[in-house]
């Protein structure tokens with residue numbers, strides 16, 4: 124679904140990584156680890172064509188990113204749910220309206236049944252009418268996951284979704300991601316949290332990638 128072939132990227136005259144290859148297929152669960160500044164967020168952004176590589180190819184759903192027009196990229200992004208660490212919301216809208224927003228923006232009708240089921244799934248039924256600033260960190264992350272899932276994407280890209288939340292809430296979020304993965308969705312989760320990865324490995328078959336020193340490698344089993 125998302126393939127990076129020999130990708131290199133630099134910001135200005137500063138090379139970040141090179142020779143990066145990755146093939147995300149239906150049902151895959153990847154963790155992306157590596158030291159701060161190695162380029163994990165950048166790699167995630169390349170995966171949804173928010174950035175273009177300096178070299179190599181990023182292919183999304185069979186089409187090389189460079190061949191896609193702007194509206195085709197927008198269509199393709201509907202198949203990719205992205206959860207950012209700093210999950211931004213529109214503060215003047217309710218939590219429910221924020222979660223429904225991608226569907227409305229895509230010009231589709233929002234199913235109230237789907238929305239309420241999704242709120243229940245992430246444990247936010249009682250917070251549907253709250254404004255985003257009233258949410259705790261864990262509630263924000265779960266709302267961000269619900270928003271990413273609302274479009275029923277094939278792939279979820281999550282960038283440090285547990286960065287600002289406690290262990291119990293991290294596990295809850297992980298459980299939701301594992302459930303999505305069991306439904307066939309591919310997951311790529313960038314995280315520093317090795318305890319979370321160890322926990323995930325007791326629940327599912329996840330592969331761990333490490334981005335460090337400008338290259339991407341499969342991490343060993345000794346986590």
Ligand SMILES: Nc1ncnc2c1ncn2[C@@H]1O[C@H](COP(=O)(O)OP(=O)(O)OP(=O)(O)O)[C@@H](O)[C@H]1O
Nearest residue numbers: 134135139157158159160161162163164165166283
């Ligand atoms: N828009 C940008 N322009 C220039 N440099 C950038 C830009 N965005 C990120 N960088 C730099 O590129 C490097 C990689 O950033 P990136 O956020 O991808 O790393 P990361 O592995 O996700 O880091 P962290 O784990 O701290 O979130 C960092 O040194 C960062 O300062």
